[in-house]
Amino acid sequence: MAEPRYSFEELIQSDVFTFYVGEEKKEFSVHSKAIAATSRHFHALVNNGMTQSLMRTVEYPDMDSGDFARFVEYAYRQDYTVPPWIQEDEPSIEHLERNDLVPKSPPSPPPPAEPEQWREAQTEEIVPVDTFSGDWGSPAAGMKKKKAKKARAPFSLRADFDERNYLTQREPKTLLLAEFEPQPNTSPDQDFTPVFLAHARMYTFACMRLIDPLKRLALHKLHRTFLCFQAYERRVGDVVELAKYAYQQGEDRKDDGTIEPLRKLVVDFMVREVSTFADHKAFTSLLHEGGEFVVDFWRLAYKEHIF
Numbered sequence: 022m023a024e025p026r027y028s029f030e031e032l033i034q035s036d037v038f039t040f041y042v043g044e045e046k047k048e049f050s051v052h053s054k055a056i057a058a059t060s061r062h063f064h065a066l067v068n069n070g071m072t073q074s075l076m077r078t079v080e081y082p083d084m085d086s087g088d089f090a091r092f093v094e095y096a097y098r099q100d101y102t103v104p105p106w107i108q109e110d111e112p113s114i115e116h117l118e119r120n121d122l123v124p125k126s127p128p129s130p131p132p133p134a135e136p137e138q139w140r141e142a143q144t145e146e147i148v149p150v151d152t153f154s155g156d157w158g159s160p161a162a163g164m165k166k167k168k169a170k171k172a173r174a175p176f177s178l179r180a181d182f183d184e185r186n187y188l189t190q191r192e193p194k195t196l197l198l199a200e201f202e203p204q205p206n207t208s209p210d211q212d213f214t215p216v217f218l219a220h221a222r223m224y225t226f227a228c229m230r231l232i233d234p235l236k237r238l239a240l241h242k243l244h245r246t247f248l249c250f251q252a253y254e255r256r257v258g259d260v261v262e263l264a265k266y267a268y269q270q271g272e273d274r275k276d277d278g279t280i281e282p283l284r285k286l287v288v289d290f291m292v293r294e295v296s297t298f299a300d301h302k303a304f305t306s307l308l309h310e311g312g313e314f315v316v317d318f319w320r321l322a323y324k325e326h327i328f
Contacts, residue, residue, distance in 0.1 A: 025064055027054045038067055039078045040089065047086040053077070055096045060232040088222045095223075095235055100201045103219040103242075107212040203242060205249035209256060216246060217263040224283050225270050240282055247286075252294040257301040260294075263287055264307060268314045280317055288314070292321045 027035075035054035042049060057064040066073060073079045081089065091101040188195070206213055220243040227235035252260075264287050271281040280288070291298055298304045308315055 025058055027058055032058070036077065041078070041080045042082075042084050042089045043086045044082060045086070046080065046082075049086075049089060049093055051093055051096065055093075059092075059096050059235070060230055062231045084226070085222070088219070088226060091219065091223060092226060092235075095238070098197075099234075100238065101223065102200050104215045106204075106206065106216055107214070109210040109212055201242075203246040203249055206251050206253075206256070209253035211256075212259060213246075213250065213256065214259045214262050217243065217259060218266060220246065221263055221266050221270075221283060236282075240286060243283075244286060247290045252297045254297055254301060257298055258303040260287070260291060260298075261303040261307050264291065264314060268312060274313055274317065284314075284317065288317045288321055291318065292325060292327060295322065295327050 032052055032054045035052045037050045038053040038056055040049040040051065041047070053067045057067040066079065068074060087104065091103070095101045220239050224236055224239035224243070227233070227239060250256075267281075267284045267287050271284050274280055291304075308318075
């Protein structure tokens with residue numbers, strides 16, 4: 022069943038529903054219809070007539086307030102931002118030796134072309150005439166010049182109109198959308214653990230509250246982050262922490278062998294980068310812990326003829 026939809030006017034004119042999140046009971050007051058529109062679960066929470074619905078309040082003591090703030094951001098904007106990566110205190114020797122691998126900022130694109138202005142070119146048409154017409158005061162003596170306007174280029178207004186752009190590259194919407202995009206790491210001393218776990222916790226929250234679009238979005242954003250993530254040996258631990266979370270929180274493998282989507286995404290990435298992970302202490306420690314991760318990893322590695 023599809024999630025209920027509201028106009029923006031209905032959303033911002035709805036009453037406020039208050040959430041108390043975490044052990045500190047941090048207060049979040051949110052338009053009730055913004056929350057109700059995210060899933061049938063929250064629609065029922067807001068409208069089912071039970072105690073929480075009537076009191077317009079609920080407590081989530083086991084949830085991190087930062088994660089809930091991301092959910093509220095999603096409720097209003099249909100996307101969410103993640104916490105920044107952590108800069109470790111001292112750069113590694115590997116970083117100092119590989120500065121040439123740090124991507125340089127791409128050059129700024131050229132500004133949009135100015136609209137083409139109307140141009141009217143003057144041409145001269147030479148008209149031969151008789152050398153003498155019998156009238157010394159006539160301008161017809163010699164050669165007579167006749168000016169004619171050149172016709173305007175066809176469709177120049179149409180082209181100018183179609184290509185016109187009123188926005189700059191620094192518009193608020195452009196900057197906002199850029200904040201939602203995954204960012205790459207550029208050196209080994211950038212800890213991406215908080216970035217990975219933010220996506221994973223959003224996925225888990227969406228699973229628990231039946232928010233299918235948010236589940237897909239969290240997987241999409243984590244996948245995009247992996248695509249631009251340089252798997253430095255020093256950063257293996259970041260992915261291992263993500264794997265631990267996925268295998269502690271996610272559903273176990275089904276009888277037909279199907280792996281839960283978050284677990285599959287993480288295992289696929291680790292097998293893809295197995296040359297970096299294989300001998301790392303954090304990874305071998307994870308293997309020694311056993312459990313479903315080991316089976317999932319080795320099955321995929323064998324299937325891909327890694328070993």
